[in-house]
Amino acid sequence: MAHNAISQDELIAKHSSFTTIKRILSYLKPYRLRVAVIIMLMLIVMACNVLIPYMLQVSIDTYVSSKNVQGLIKFGGLLLLISFVSMVVSKYRLLWMNELANKILINIRHELYTHIQTLSFSFFDNRPVGKILARVVGDVSSLQNLLNTCVTNTIPDLFTLVFVMIMMFSMNPKLAVCSIIIIPVLMISMFTIEIKATKLWADSRQKRSNFIAYSHEAFSGIKVTEGFNKEDFKAKGFYKSVSDHVNAFDTAVKVQDLFWPTVDISQGIGTVIVFLAGYFLVKNGSLSSGTLIAFTMYIGMLWRPIINLSDFYTTLISNFSAAERIFDILDINPDIKSDTNALIMPEIKGNIRFKNVDFFYDKETQALSNINFEIKAGQKIAFVGETGAGKSTIASLISRFYDPQKGQILIDGIDIKHVDIESLRSQMGIMLQDTFLFSSSIKENIRYGKLDATDDEIIAAAKAVNAHDFIMSLEDGYDTNVNERGSRLSLGQRQLISFARALLANPKILILDEATSNIDTHTERLVQKGIQKLLTGRTSIVIAHRLSTIRDCDKIMVVSDGKIIECGTHEQLLRQKGAYYDLYMAQYSFLSA
Template sequence: MAKNTVSRDEEGMLRSKTELTIRLLQYLKPYKLKAFIVIILLLFVMVCGIINPYLLKIAIDSYIGDSNFKGLMFIGALLLTLNILSMIASKIRIVMMSAITNNILVNIRHELYTHIQKLSFSFFDNRPVGKILARVMGDVNALQNLFNQSIQTLIPELMSLVCVSIMMLFLNFKLALAAIAILPFLAVAMFFIETQSRKRWEVYRKKRSNLNAYNHEDFSGIKVVQAFANEENTLSKFKVMVSELVNSFVAAVKLNDFFWPLVELSWGVGIVVVFYAGYLLVRSNDVTIGTLIAFSMYIGMFWRPIMNLSTFYNTLITNFSAADRIFDIMEIEPDIVSAEGSNKMPKIKGAVEFKDVTFAYEEGSAVLKDVNFKVSPGETVALVGGTGAGKTTIVSLLSRFYDPTSGEVLVDGKNIKNVELESYRSQMGIMLQDTFLFSTTIKENIRYGKLDATDEEVIAAAKAVNAHEFIMKMEKGYDTEVNERGSRLSLGQRQLISFARALLANPRILILDEATSNIDTQTEKLVQKGIEKLLFGRTSFVIAHRLSTIRDCDKIMVVGDGNIKECGTHDELIAMRGVYYNLYNAQYKFLNEGA
């Protein structure tokens, strides 16, 4: 898949209206009882509204002419009672519908968020974070009106339209035909508008996603922006994206705005036709005055659901693109999953083997080619080599962030593709060069390695990696809040906290991917004992360039040209005078060969 950028429109599937409607209505299933009650209440309100004109007809034709005061009082009391009950039912219905809609949105957002968490690294490699956030937040929110109106508009208004049509046919067949004569023309016009409108809303949501991604990227890198005094350039790009968003929105709204005038024009023409037909029928004594008055009220009740249904149809078109974007994500299958019937990984002893492993991020450009090596339990292995040699790829395969294109990765003799993913990764510990801290307390950041750890365990882990001293100098000690990504701490302090987090997790296999590269010399001396404790008793893979980390490892593997070029201890590789020897001299030329 081609990598998406902040300015590139996302590709997506355009599903049929029927498919999207059916899939969205599936989310109503857990609330079908409440939805049924809402529909009953809606029907009651609708029936009350439909009965009103008919009761008025009876009052005019039967009671006013006969001066039947008692009958008029009864009709008036009945109308008052029905309308009060209708108001109460309407209030209950609104409250219940709001609860149903909000719960559905929460469920969709949870489902989408859970699904995204299961997706493989390839998914995140190919999308800016801002575009993912746009789907989780903005696109899900866009469905609120859709669900509200699907129950409150679609079902009751359709039923209301049917019931009013029946009443109109019952009152006078000729007037009823005159009332619906304009509908075929309206349907054809709305179809042509809808065809283009949905495409325009799709473009709008793509432009909004681009802007969201650009803002996220720009604010995440605000220090770089300000350091290079690049505010004007970023503002210029921002204005271009906002302009594209505004233009796409205006284009979509312009077309959508034809819906209402079209329906209102049809309504007006329909009323003219009905009154002209009514005038002719009254003159020929085919209808009574009461029937014509009642029919005139039903005309409004006939066109009102058509107006509301057109609004619902408009909402569908506006938000179908949001539903498409959500389902685009939901239909992506993770590349890395637990194999069917896989068993849990037993407690790892730490034997690791790569057997004929080949891997390519993109077809045709292998990063690793037929890599073979074995590591015994408890060994500390250093991976060294130039940028892009494949060091991080090796540990990514070991962590099963990716699967080999061919070959096997074995841990304790088991192919890691055939064990339950969570049970395997829960025994791994990974520390990266770019240490990530959450915007919470130092204590909670350390506890992330073991969520049920006590305060005493957290402090013990911090002491073990020599982080306790600087933490206690903070204004609130372990309860000190760190900014997002730990920006208020130095790089070295963040690394020390990440060491404590890893130690608390007590992983069976530990990976340090250039984890000490951001630590100054003084801090590095402080953390060496902590690293020794971190590595003790567990299989460890270390990607680093500093002598203090590499030279004491049990085994050093030099990675280059997609393979393991050299393997041995520090002294053995120095004696070989090969690639490692040259790398060693280049980096540490101030030391003599026997250092």
């Protein structure tokens, strides 16, 4: 799906209903033993229920007609015992079935979340976060309804339907044929409705996904909305998004609701046919009264699973698109993944080399063209240039968030395309301009760099980057909760915490992508010593617009339009009076003005 906007419906791969159902049921495989036990209990319940009308026929034709009260009492006691066994077994069957369905849904949701984490940045580049959340939360919840209905009711109903028809045909084939003669007409009607309803429910899911995506973006940008006084504008957009979802849902429900009149009419016609046929058979003496009464009970038992199966069918149609949307994500292969025989990256020394690298974000957009450079282990290198020149793209390629379409990227002489991604990224650290903090304590946010770090190590890292003093000035110190994205802290404070987190991780290669752009001049002076400690002993790549922060770098590369046009130290580049000189003088003039 290319560049999916919030209001744009997603393109979902379509599969046959049989394929999707088969895939859903494949999640039962790890629970084969429990499924076998549940099926055994199910058969016991089915046998008990199906036997009751037959035993009633026997009691009427044998004991009632002969006025054998004693035999009738014994037979009645047996019927009560069978009913009690059916009730107890049915209780445990339903309990274990629901537990099994919930376990399967947990597995599906966890598999979906885990799989999404493996997907490349291009997946997230092309999808609003709200639409991804709609898959993980809304669609899986809808699938839970489908799976619960399937496991709890549909399988038992299918067994009941088969057993009842066997009993009916064994008792009186003619009356049995009359009982099911209307069913083919019902199936044709339901299939016709299903074709239309499936498309409408898929559209409803799309509009629901758009609505969630709009809501997520609106709340994420609430400060911009209020800052520009655009609440009414966003409210109108929200109302339209909700209205589209409601209209699509209502249309789907109206078509789906045609199921029930169809089923009710079919049941009524089928029952009338059976009673008329039964009347003439009893009148002709070819059918006993007990058999007719038993058939009357079997008719109810026949149509109850048909109604339940119709209910499942409507549930299947209304939630089928949810399953397709889940499997659509699960079927996406990561663009960036470790090879089957990928090398485990040895301990990184820090030598980095780009050889003839070209990179395209898409067919029309070339971000890098024939990039060649080498960084020695332990060097501090800076990339500068105008916005969109390709600086951050170079950093993303080093971390292997993307692979180049042409050329090689070597670390310590090893092509990173052939190494295990986890073994590579575990030795690297990247700090972005938009520092992300999780909605937990400051201590836990710093510990994210090293999950087994002690409190003393966390404090030492914070002190090294001069974050300790401001942290201790907060009401709960290191245990202060920072709220989602760190909204309780200033931009500079968030950056200091991210520096402490990076220092704790102790990466062999450190990338600072505009990491100091949000720090004020006073905070910058405080953190410079901490940054020097952070950069010491490791290969460091600094991407910066503020040229005063990179003057002491070992090498500065100027990037323009996807190419490296200048390279040298700060003094060398100033003497050349080229692009770097122009950038530096422009900033100097601006600051001096």
